[in-house]
Amino acid sequence: MLDFIQGPLVSISIVVFILGLLFQVFQFFRLTRKKEWGNPPLPQPMKPEKKTIGQQIASWLSALNGTLWKTDPVLTVVTSVFHILLIITPLFLLGHNTLIRLSCGWSLFSLPESLSDGLTLIVLICGAYFLGRRLFLARVKAITTAYDYIMLLIAIAPFLTGFFAYHQWFDYETVILLHILTGELMLISIPFTKLGHMLFFFLYRFFIGGEYSFLRGSRSWSW
Numbered sequence: 001m002l003d004f005i006q007g008p009l010v011s012i013s014i015v016v017f018i019l020g021l022l023f024q025v026f027q028f029f030r031l032t033r034k035k036e037w038g039n040p041p042l043p044q045p046m047k048p049e050k051k052t053i054g055q056q057i058a059s060w061l062s063a064l065n066g067t068l069w070k071t072d073p074v075l076t077v078v079t080s081v082f083h084i085l086l087i088i089t090p091l092f093l094l095g096h097n098t099l100i101r102l103s104c105g106w107s108l109f110s111l112p113e114s115l116s117d118g119l120t121l122i123v124l125i126c127g128a129y130f131l132g133r134r135l136f137l138a139r140v141k142a143i144t145t146a147y148d149y150i151m152l153l154i155a156i157a158p159f160l161t162g163f164f165a166y167h168q169w170f171d172y173e174t175v176i177l178l179h180i181l182t183g184e185l186m187l188i189s190i191p192f193t194k195l196g197h198m199l200f201f202f203l204y205r206f207f208i209g210g211e212y213s214f215l216r217g218s219r220s221w222s223w
């Protein structure tokens, strides 16, 4: 069992992660249909009026109105830092790249271990902030279910166990096993849970958004 978790299950989780995301893209396009009726001609875009630099800056700033940055700047910073580090830290981690080089013969470059450790700590602090919001902020608590806590735990657990492993806290063998297991759980659950927003964020924002703006609006989103 231990050999399976540390060996084949690592490859299986990576394959499930990649094929699962491809499957979701396929489903996304399969479940939407090409429109059969012709589109009315789109209105011609109006010529943009010339703006002074001041007006241009004011218009850029006004684009922030109604965004998360205006309503909750702290959350904007925390979520941006969290997401950037969530991806960068494991990719450029010496421990991971050593294992990847051993099995594939190549790897990405690695950040100094103390830096990776600091970035891991920042991810954990961001995770604690998300947890705090869900536990103590009435308007967030009201819409939080057990599922949200489980997903947050799945996202954070590899960082917590990786942090413990690096500092050799508790029994190393057990902690590194838990780390590998939670890492695999995270990879496998991304395509099939709300963590799939990693993919759907871009499809919804840019594809569907584009369908209603600069693209041709050629697909139908309802049956």
Ligand code: HEM
Pocket (backbone or CB within 6 Å): 010, 013, 086, 089, 090, 093, 095, 096, 099, 113, 116, 117, 118, 120, 121, 158, 159, 162, 163, 164, 165, 166, 167, 179, 180, 182, 183, 184, 186, 187
């Ligand atoms: C799937 C298989 C995985 C394996 C085999 C694995 C293996 C390892 C190993 C060997 C270390 C070094 C521990 C040490 O220094 O003693 C490590 C650290 C770490 N891993 Fe993973 N890992 C996996 C998945 C993940 C995932 C999915 C994430 C996060 C998305 C992750 C995040 C981390 C972090 C942040 C550390 C370093 C913590 C620190 O330096 O403070 N790992 N991992």
Ligand code: HEM
Pocket (backbone or CB within 6 Å): 079, 083, 086, 130, 131, 134, 148, 151, 152, 155, 186, 190, 195, 197, 198, 199, 201, 202
């Ligand atoms: C790379 C593309 C990704 C984008 C564009 C993205 C975007 C977002 C957005 C817009 C939110 C909602 C705002 C917020 O509460 O912060 C969010 C929340 C969240 N994301 Fe991502 N995300 C991505 C990848 C991931 C990945 C790979 C994971 C973990 C595996 C993840 C874990 C989370 C979690 C746990 C939350 C909710 C935090 C809470 O409990 O409030 N995200 N993401």
